[in-house]
Amino acid sequence: MSKRKGIISVLKHSVLIIGASFMLFPFFWSVSTSFKGLKEIFRNPFSFVPLHPTFGNYVALFNEIPFARYLLNSFIVASLTTLLQIVTAMLSAYAFSRLKFKGRDLIFYAFLATMMIPGQLLMIPQYLVVARFGWINSYQGLIIPYAATALTTFFLRQFFLTIPKDLEDVAVIDGCNSFQVLVKIFLPISKPAISTIAVFSFMWSWNSYFWPLLVVNVPEMRTVQLGLAMFRTEGGMQWGQFMAGTVIATLPILIAYFFAQKHFIKSITLTGLK
Amino acid sequence: MISKRKKFRDSIKGYMFISPTALVITVFVFFPLIYAFIMSFHTWNMSSAPIYVGLRNYTTALKSVDFWNSMLYTFYYVLGVLPFSLVFGLFFALLLRDNTMRGTGIYRVIYFMPVVTSPIAAAMGFNWIFENQMGIANHLLEKIGSQPVSWLSTPTGILQMFFNNFNIALPKVLQGPSLTMCVIILLGIWQNVGYATVVYLAGLQSISDTYYEAASLDGATKWKKFWHITLPLLSPSTFFLLIMFIIASFQVFGPIQIMTPAGGPLNTTSVIVFYLYRQAFSYYNMGYAMAVAFLLMGFILTMTIFQFRFLERKVNYE
Numbered sequence: 279m280s281k282r283k284g285i286i287s288v289l290k291h292s293v294l295i296i297g298a299s300f301m302l303f304p305f306f307w308s309v310s311t312s313f314k315g316l317k318e319i320f321r322n323p324f325s326f327v328p329l330h331p332t333f334g335n336y337v338a339l340f341n342e343i344p345f346a347r348y349l350l351n352s353f354i355v356a357s358l359t360t361l362l363q364i365v366t367a368m369l370s371a372y373a374f375s376r377l378k379f380k381g382r383d384l385i386f387y388a389f390l391a392t393m394m395i396p397g398q399l400l401m402i403p404q405y406l407v408v409a410r411f412g413w414i415n416s417y418q419g420l421i422i423p424y425a426a427t428a429l430t431t432f433f434l435r436q437f438f439l440t441i442p443k444d445l446e447d448v449a450v451i452d453g454c455n456s457f458q459v460l461v462k463i464f465l466p467i468s469k470p471a472i473s474t475i476a477v478f479s480f481m482w483s484w485n486s487y488f489w490p491l492l493v494v495n496v497p498e499m500r501t502v503q504l505g506l507a508m509f510r511t512e513g514g515m516q517w518g519q520f521m522a523g524t525v526i527a528t529l530p531i532l533i534a535y536f537f538a539q540k541h542f543i544k545s546i547t548l549t550g551l552k
Numbered sequence: 553m554i555s556k557r558k559k560f561r562d563s564i565k566g567y568m569f570i571s572p573t574a575l576v577i578t579v580f581v582f583f584p585l586i587y588a589f590i591m592s593f594h595t596w597n598m599s600s601a602p603i604y605v606g607l608r609n610y611t612t613a614l615k616s617v618d619f620w621n622s623m624l625y626t627f628y629y630v631l632g633v634l635p636f637s638l639v640f641g642l643f644f645a646l647l648l649r650d651n652t653m654r655g656t657g658i659y660r661v662i663y664f665m666p667v668v669t670s671p672i673a674a675a676m677g678f679n680w681i682f683e684n685q686m687g688i689a690n691h692l693l694e695k696i697g698s699q700p701v702s703w704l705s706t707p708t709g710i711l712q713m714f715f716n717n718f719n720i721a722l723p724k725v726l727q728g729p730s731l732t733m734c735v736i737i738l739l740g741i742w743q744n745v746g747y748a749t750v751v752y753l754a755g756l757q758s759i760s761d762t763y764y765e766a767a768s769l770d771g772a773t774k775w776k777k778f779w780h781i782t783l784p785l786l787s788p789s790t791f792f793l794l795i796m797f798i799i800a801s802f803q804v805f806g807p808i809q810i811m812t813p814a815g816g817p818l819n820t821t822s823v824i825v826f827y828l829y830r831q832a833f834s835y836y837n838m839g840y841a842m843a844v845a846f847l848l849m850g851f852i853l854t855m856t857i858f859q860f861r862f863l864e865r866k867v868n869y870e
Binding site: 397 | 559569574577582585655661664670677683688746813832
């Protein structure tokens with residue numbers, strides 16, 4: 279029996295390792311290519327690991343195209359989008375879960391319904407609105423349309439509903455107003471939910487492509503994803519540099535993922551966020 | 553009287569708290585939605601005034617060969633990505649189910665890595681692997697003595713390729729996705745399997761052991777247990793994944809644009825969103841593009857409602 283178990287375990291691991299290699303290979307091959315010189319990239323027979331590793335592609339990436347600027351743009355846009363989404367969601371989630379006002383449920387359902395609308399449908403008129411505001415090629419144009427979403431509001435509202443009322447009753451007796459209750463009581467308790475939103479908003483914003491593609495048409499305002507895509511269509515066959523750019527564009531998200539992976543996977547299974 | 557004033561004050565407070573979110577959603581969701589709807593009944597090239605044309609944009613789209621081809625390619629993509637992502641996701645979840653096994657955590661982290669990777673970066677990686685001349689896929693084919701394949705410029709459907717051996721020409725709809733589309737489908741599967749695995753793992757963990765124990769007492773085989781316990785009790789996870797994947801797959805765009813910036817060989821990777829994007833921003837057919845967007849939304853909505861009406865009945869919510 280134990281021998282049979284051993285065989286099954288070996289079999290299981292072999293299958294899982296094959297699966298893992300399939301998952302990891304594109305990462306590995308991108309990293310490997312990014313450290314190869316031009317000659318080695320085009321050489322056949324190829325080698326899996328660079329024989330003469332070089333930083334040349336990375337140096338070229340930052341010298342020849344403003345990749346540092348793209349990174350900075352992405353950081354600014356993703357961080358501010360995340361911050362604004364948390365603030366707006368906290369306020370509206372508090373209202374929807376604790377305050378009584380006319381039309382509350384109706385407004386809430388109207389917000390929820392927006393989650394069903396495919397993004398592409400809205401993007402053309404969104405683009406026209408942003409153009410009318412004069413926000414083409416600006417951070418506002420990239421950030422403000424996504425400063426509040428129904429999804430984050432909904433997610434945080436569900437969390438706020440689980441917070442016992444007694445806590446805030448005490449604070450109200452102590453003379454706190456709603457805003458103070460929100461900051462002093464709800465904010466500390468909701469840290470797990472808020473960090474979930476933070477991770478997903480940041481990742482979503484960092485990885486977004488279609489919207490920046492519409493709003494940005496000057497090189498200095500490009501985000502990383504946009505810079506990468508434009509580089510691909512304009513740059514011909516510079517695969518070493520493409521892969522260096524791909525590695526750098528992916529790294530921040532992967533690092534964040536490794537640090538928060540337990541949290542990440544758990545919240546995905548709980549909420550279905552993606 | 554006092555209570556009425558308090559109610560009024562409460563209402564004002566509520567509106568103040570929701571106002572930032574409401575403002576953004578009104579300006580960037582509700583207004584665009586109405587605007588798009590109105591514009592879908594106009595022709596408009598962004599430089600001259602819009603002209604009302606009634607339903608013409610919709611009828612033009614529904615009569616357009618390119619529109620239906622794009623729908624077909626989108627279907628190919630969805631039908632390629634969906635089943636493989638679900639089956640492999642379930643398969644790996646079943647293997648990783650046993651928490652006492654070593655390394656389950658590491659596998660889970662690795663399988664999930666493609667999910668967090670940006671579609672653009674992932675498409676770049678796949679683009680390089682399947683590059684026609686220097687890609688490693690072809691180098692490996694050469695190594696085992698096969699002819700290199702033009703992965704990213706073969707317009708022939710894969711089913712047609714198979715039937716070419718017997719000199720049979722299939723009708724367009726049955727020719728299958730082009731080889732290029734298959735590479736993009738592979739990318740889609742690569743990015744989705746980890747997600748399905750994690751969702752199925754959560755589903756598996758919520759199945760109580762008592763079911764299996766009872767089945768064992770009745771002398772059920774492993775296969776029977778899988779078929780009669782695991783699979784039915786996982787149906788909420790399957791249903792959830794189905795909804796998520798269908799909504800997302802119908803809107804695929806980024807990878808298509810990276811791998812085939814011109815819409816692929818003979819336009820065989822021009823999915824519906826790619827078609828819509830080109831109509832709007834290459835040809836400036838704004839009204840037409842919005843009509844196409846509404847047709848797409850109608851499609852996704854119908855599919856989703858269909859799933860809720862007919863499939864959810866079969867879902868087993870314990």
